[in-house]
Amino acid sequence: MSVRDLAEARVAAAAGVDFVDCKEPAHGALGGLAPATIAAIVAELRGLAAPAAVRPSPAGSGAVGRVGAGSAPGDSAAAAPRALVSATIGDWPADALDSALARAREVAAAGVDYVKVGLWPGAARTRWLDAFAREPYAVVPVFIADAGLDLSLAARAAALRFPAVMADTDAKRGGSLIDRVGTEALAAFVAAVHGAGPVLVGLAGALRAAELPRLASLGADFAGFRSAVCAGDRAGKLDPGRLATLVAAMRVVGSAGTVALAG
Numbered sequence: 229m230s231v232r233d234l235a236e237a238r239v240a241a242a243a244g245v246d247f248v249d250c251k252e253p254a255h256g257a258l259g260g261l262a263p264a265t266i267a268a269i270v271a272e273l274r275g276l277a278a279p280a281a282v283r284p285s286p287a288g289s290g291a292v293g294r295v296g297a298g299s300a301p302g303d304s305a306a307a308a309p310r311a312l313v314s315a316t317i318g319d320w321p322a323d324a325l326d327s328a329l330a331r332a333r334e335v336a337a338a339g340v341d342y343v344k345v346g347l348w349p350g351a352a353r354t355r356w357l358d359a360f361a362r363e364p365y366a367v368v369p370v371f372i373a374d375a376g377l378d379l380s381l382a383a384r385a386a387a388l389r390f391p392a393v394m395a396d397t398d399a400k401r402g403g404s405l406i407d408r409v410g411t412e413a414l415a416a417f418v419a420a421v422h423g424a425g426p427v428l429v430g431l432a433g434a435l436r437a438a439e440l441p442r443l444a445s446l447g448a449d450f451a452g453f454r455s456a457v458c459a460g461d462r463a464g465k466l467d468p469g470r471l472a473t474l475v476a477a478m479r480v481v482g483s484a485g486t487v488a489l490a491g
């Protein structure tokens with residue numbers, strides 16, 4: 229679940245999401261938050277931490293916490309697994325790799341579990357992928373998929389052993405990722421990653437709760453949401469009622485052993 233500040237992070241964590249994803253939705257698809265804001269969210273969610281024995285395993289070690297696999301309504305807070313925290317680094321032009329790396333290091337230093345880095349179409353993508361693969365913190369490359377998905381680059385990301393990769397959209401008003409890319413291409417993307425290494429695959433892009441069964445059938449490991457839980461535009465306010473409905477739907481899908489709820 230994408231959140232823009234501490235208040236939204238509290239709402240998301242209380243709703244039982246598996247991942248809290250720090251980003252400013254008004255600043256682009258992967259708009260970044262100030263590192264100090266990210267650090268405050270991390271500190272807050274670490275304060276809610278459960279004992280290590282009940283936390284979800286980190287991505288890359290074989291499993292992630294799923295909605296439906298941990299807490300249930302009525303469980304005590306102490307028994308609930310904490311949400312993992314990711315954060316985006318902002319939308320950077322292709323020639324700004326050094327600046328993007330510098331920001332990514334600041335975001336990592338804020339204490340997040342994962343740093344999300346957008347890969348926009350263009351020749352620079354491979355260079356970005358290789359550069360971020362050399363970084364010492366956990367990076368999740370996000371393939372911007374509006375113009376399609378590059379399956380060989382997806383396989384390369386898996387071979388580079390990122391803990392997870394995602395597909396997401398830049399334009400949020402032209403329909404969901406599934407509407408824009410199609411189930412066949414998305415299934416091929418998931419298969420290309422899973423076939424090249426033990427790497428999780430996340431899907432996002434104005435996804436709707438009604439699309440959860442299709443997401444599960446694609447073989448995705450987790451899904452990210454923002455638009456679906458806002459009353460209006462994704463840059464607006466989180467709607468706790470929509471969030472509760474989505475989490476409940478995820479519990480049904482998650483109990484079938486499939487998709488986790490991310491940001």
Ligand SMILES: O=C[C@H](O)COP(=O)(O)O
Nearest residue numbers: 432433434452454455491
């Ligand atoms: O990473 C997740 C997405 O950016 C969530 O936002 P969205 O549902 O508005 O696409």
